[in-house]
Structure formats: structure tokens, C-alpha cells
Amino acid sequence: xxxxxxxxxxxxxxxxxxxxxxxxxxxxxxxxxxxxxxxxxxxxxxxxxxxxxxxxxxxxxxxxxxxxxxxxxxxxxxxxxxxxxxxxxxxxxxxxxxxxxxxxxxxxxxxxxxxxxxxxxxxxxxxxxxxxxxxxxxxxxxxxxxxxxxxxxxxxxxxxxxxxxxxxxxxxxxxxxxxxxxxxxxxxxxxxxxxxxxxxxxxxxxxxxxxxxxxxxxxxxxxxxxxxxxxxxxxxxxxxxxxxxxxxxxxxxxxxxxxxxxxxxxxxxxxxxxxxxxxxxxxxxxxxxxxxxxxxxxxxxxxxxxxxxxxxxxxxxxxxxxxxxxxxxxxxxxxxxxxxxxxxxxxxxxxxxxxxxxxxxxxxxxxxxxx
Numbered sequence: 001x002x003x004x005x006x007x008x009x010x011x012x013x014x015x016x017x018x019x020x021x022x023x024x025x026x027x028x029x030x031x032x033x034x035x036x037x038x039x040x041x042x043x044x045x046x047x048x049x050x051x052x053x054x055x056x057x058x059x060x061x062x063x064x065x066x067x068x069x070x071x072x073x074x075x076x077x078x079x080x081x082x083x084x085x086x087x088x089x090x091x092x093x094x095x096x097x098x099x100x101x102x103x104x105x106x107x108x109x110x111x112x113x114x115x116x117x118x119x120x121x122x123x124x125x126x127x128x129x130x131x132x133x134x135x136x137x138x139x140x141x142x143x144x145x146x147x148x149x150x151x152x153x154x155x156x157x158x159x160x161x162x163x164x165x166x167x168x169x170x171x172x173x174x175x176x177x178x179x180x181x182x183x184x185x186x187x188x189x190x191x192x193x194x195x196x197x198x199x200x201x202x203x204x205x206x207x208x209x210x211x212x213x214x215x216x217x218x219x220x221x222x223x224x225x226x227x228x229x230x231x232x233x234x235x236x237x238x239x240x241x242x243x244x245x246x247x248x249x250x251x252x253x254x255x256x257x258x259x260x261x262x263x264x265x266x267x268x269x270x271x272x273x274x275x276x277x278x279x280x281x282x283x284x285x286x287x288x289x290x291x292x293x294x295x296x297x298x299x300x301x302x303x304x305x306x307x308x309x310x311x312x313x314x315x316x317x318x319x320x321x322x323x324x325x326x327x328x329x330x331x332x333x334x335x336x337x338x339x340x341x342x343x344x345x346x347x348x349x350x351x352x353x354x355x356x357x358x359x360x361x362x363x364x365x366x367x368x369x370x371x
Contacts, residue, residue, distance in 0.1 A: 102213025
């Protein structure tokens with residue numbers, strides 16, 4: 001398939017309209033917050049069986065084969081053209097269910113629920129320890145705990161995601177201090193104060209297995225041009241180009257802030273970024289291909305690996321240093337930190353390793369060249 005493959009950020013009525021207007025193929029993920037995705041996920045769960053789109057072997061010997069089932073449907077959505085006109089058009093959506101994704105989401109839900117359960121226990125201890133003089137104060141506290149209040153500093157309160165927590169007010173009494181000093185009389189009853197407490201009831205929310213593993217892709221490509229398996233494979237294979245690089249540059253320390261105002265300058269910066277990420281991906285692809293072909297490995301973050309990332313490859317050269325000493329018009333050059341795996345990388349990328357092979361040379365200063 002020829003066109004643009006992007007994640008959920010590209011899904012908008014403006015992007016869909018421009019791609020349709022200029023006849024550009026687009027495959028993008030529909031965000032979970034969109035009503036059309038929620039409706040299509042419910043539609044997919046109601047289907048008795050969906051056609052098999054892609055099947056892959058497990059990542060390990062013990063892992064079961066991975067299956068992707070799905071089917072394309074059409075739904076009317078809003079699109080916006082270059083003139084700003086918004087119209088409703090029927091667009092193609094590919095509803096996909098992944099067995100591996102369903103298992104991952106089930107495990108993630110269980111882990112998150114267990115972590116939230118610890119916070120719920122602390123919350124119950126805090127709530128049941130409070131004492132209220134009147135029922136109105138207890139009701140106001142319930143409104144705060146149920147996140148029906150204004151929130152702190154205007155922020156929207158967040159409710160529990162994996163547990164249903166309910167509160168109720170109960171009348172209670174407690175012992176209090178005597179109003180005056182001195183030894184109480186033998187017949188004096190102990191001082192008791194009447195008030196109210198909160199009782200908390202917690203129920204763990206279930207996560208139905210049929211709700212997990214769903215993905216909805218939107219596309220402007222017709223079924224005659226690309227079938228459902230081709231659309232899914234195009235989306236899955238975006239990790240082989242520049243997509244992993246965007247995860248790397250999202251780190252605040254990886255790229256400095258840049259303020260641009262003109263659209264042409266923003267477009268130029270985006271083009272340079274994509275070109276740089278393409279080079280970044282080519283380095284990773286060539287090194288991995290060479291290692292797999294020659295059955296070699298490189299030092300990685302957790303030991304030797306045959307599938308290093310480009311970041312690992314570039315980090316390996318951080319310890320290589322070229323020291324130059326100038327004695328009059330003569331220069332003495334010495335390379336430190338060079339290891340056999342550095343020459344292996346140079347061979348994999350087709351680079352001239354002679355820059356690093358000479359450990360010590362003496363040349364005229366006018367003829368010296370550095371890599």
C-alpha cells in the first residue's frame with residue numbers, strides 16, 4: 001500500500017477531508033474517545049466470528065501463535081475540506097481483534113487493579129477514622145469522596161478506575177473527655193459523644209475478556225486497492241521506518257525546544273526530522289541484517305544482542321576517542337577505546353574503518369584528516 005500510515009494523532013475530520021480531496025491513501029488508528037470506535041468495538045463483539053487477517057508465530061517457543069481477526073465496515077463520519085466545509089461521508093473502518101493484545105490488556109488490568117487495591121485500603125482506613133458532628137458534614141464528605149465536588153484548585157476529580165467504592169452514613173457514639181477536672185463520681189456515667197461515621201463498601205470491577213484486544217483503523221483506501229490484511233500489515237509495519245524514533249525524541253532531554261511561527265519553517269523542520277529518523281532507522285536495519293546474516297552479536301544494555309537499536313549502536317562509539325598531539329608542524333594521532341565490535345559496525349554500514357585502524361601515526365599537519 002502506498003500512502004500515509006500514522007497513529008491516533010492523525011485521525012481528525014480535517015486530515016480525512018484533505019486526504020480524500022487530494023486522493024492520498026491514509027491508514028490511521030481511531031482514538032478510544034471517538035464514538036465511532038466505541039460503536040464499532042461493540043459491533044465487533046456482537047459478531048459470532050470474524051475472518052482471519054494475519055497469523056504470526058509466537059515471539060518465543062512457549063508462546064502461542066498470534067492471530068488478528070477483523071473485517072472492514074463503512075460508517076458515516078464528518079470530513080472537512082480545504083475550504084473549511086464540513087460534510088458527512090461514508091468512510092471505511094477496519095475492526096481488528098488481536099489475541100495477543102487481549103492477553104496483554106487482561107494482564108495489565110489485573111496488575112493495575114492490584115496496585116489500586118492497595119490505595120483503596122489506605123483510603124478506607126482514612127475515611128472510617130473520620131468523625132462528624134452532624135449528618136450534613138458526613139454527606140458533604142461523601143460528595144467529596146465520590147468526586148461530585150469542584151475538585152482541588154479547579155481540577156476535575158478522578159474516580160477509582162478498577163473498583164466501585166460506595167459510602168453510607170451511620171450514627172455512632174464514642175467516648176470523650178470529661179467537661180471538668182477532678183475525679184468522677186462512682187455513679188457518674190462515662191462521657192459519651194454522639195456523631196456520625198462513614199462506612200465504606202468496595203467491589204472490584206470485572207474486566208470482560210471480550211472487551212479486550214480491539215483496534216479500529218480508519219482509511220481512505222478503497223477495498224479494491226488494498227484488502228483488509230494489507231491495511232493491517234501496513235499499520236503494523238510502521239515500526240520499521242521512523243515511528244520508533246518519535247518515541248525517542250519525545251524525551252525532553254533528547255531534543256531542544258524550538259519556536260517557529262511560519263508554516264514553511266515548521267514544515268522544513270518536520271522534513272529534516274523525518275529524514276534524520278529515516279537515517280536512524282537505516283542504521284538499525286543494516287546492523288541487524290548484518291548480524292543476522294553473519295551470526296554475530298554486539299554488546300547491548302543487558303548483554304550481547306543480535307537486535308541492537310540504533311541508540312545502542314551510536315552509544316558504543318561514545319568511548320572511542322581520537323587524541324591528537326601537535327609538535328611543531330608534526331601531529332601524533334592515537335585512537336583509544338577501539339574494540340572489534342566497532343569495526344564490525346563499520347563493516348555492516350559500509351564505512352571506511354581505516355579511520356580507526358591506525359593506532360599511532362605521525363603526519364604533516366597540513367595533510368592530517370580526521371573522520
